[in-house]
Amino acid sequence: xxxxxxxxxxxxxxxxxxxxxxxxxxxxxxxLFWYQQHAGEAPTFLSYNVLDGLEEKGRFSSFLSRSKGxxxxxxxxxxMKDSASYLCAVMDSNYQLIWGAGTKLIIKx
Amino acid sequence: ETGVTQTPRHLVMGMxxxxxxxxxxxxxxxxxxxxxxxxxxxxxxxxxxxxxEQTENNSVPSRFSPECPNSSHLFLHLHTLQPEDxxxxxxxxxxxxxxxxxxxxxxxxxxxxxxx
Numbered sequence: 001x002x003x004x005x006x007x008x009x010x011x012x013x014x015x016x017x018x019x020x021x022x023x024x025x026x027x028x029x030x031x032l033f034w035y036q037q038h039a040g041e042a043p044t045f046l047s048y049n050v051l052d053g054l055e056e057k058g059r060f061s062s063f064l065s066r067s068k069g070x071x072x073x074x075x076x077x078x079x080m081k082d083s084a085s086y087l088c089a090v091m092d093s094n095y096q097l098i099w100g101a102g103t104k105l106i107i108k109x
Numbered sequence: 110e111t112g113v114t115q116t117p118r119h120l121v122m123g124m125x126x127x128x129x130x131x132x133x134x135x136x137x138x139x140x141x142x143x144x145x146x147x148x149x150x151x152x153x154x155x156x157x158x159x160x161x162e163q164t165e166n167n168s169v170p171s172r173f174s175p176e177c178p179n180s181s182h183l184f185l186h187l188h189t190l191q192p193e194d195x196x197x198x199x200x201x202x203x204x205x206x207x208x209x210x211x212x213x214x215x216x217x218x219x220x221x222x223x224x225x
Contacts, residue, residue: 004151033213041218042113042199042216042217042219043152043216044216045213045214045215048213087152089152096154096165097152097214098151099152100151101150102149102151
């Protein structure tokens with residue numbers, strides 16, 4: 001079957017760095033997405049990786065290793081507003097998104 | 110209005126009621142999606158419409174009935190729901206390519222549904 005694994009919850013300190021991991025097993029691969037979802041709000045797109053390597057976008061970076069079925073989202077200089085759930089999703093061979101359950105990130109002052 | 114809008118934002122209904130959820134996208138996309146989001150569970154894809162044609166129905170019970178009258182509007186008709194159907198229902202849109210690929214999905218704020 002298809003499976004996306006990510007930690008349920010993580011806690012980090014304001015100003016620090018946190019890495020959220022995601023491992024996947026899917027039928028085919030057409031890219032991996034990271035979304036941010038604040039409580040009670042819509043998920044919003046953060047990043048897309050289809051080739052191996054690191055994609056940097058401001059304070060957020062996303063890494064992909066297709067051979068390992070692994071990705072991470074790196075958040076630097078954490079701010080209180082980064083408290084949210086972070087969703088990992090893989091686009092399979094049918095171009096459908098398979099979603100992880102999300103990682104709730106708690107930022108403490 | 111910009112992006113993807115959904116109404117109502119909150120809905121409480123009894124098991125014998127009939128109600129409809131509405132989604133509208135103002136992005137010029139040609140694909141629209143219904144998802145169910147339950148606490149601590151992955152997003153569950155319910156229905157996909159590409160170019161107004163339903164291309165996906167992930168074994169969703171018949172008490173959920175989608176309707177896509179045009180590429181900008183999507184409805185989810187609800188009848189005789191069960192308490193376990195209580196969840197956040199999210200609508201999304203994207204630009205699907207004729208070759209099958211698709212860009213990132215843009216989500217609406219969701220409808221929080223409670224079935225009593």
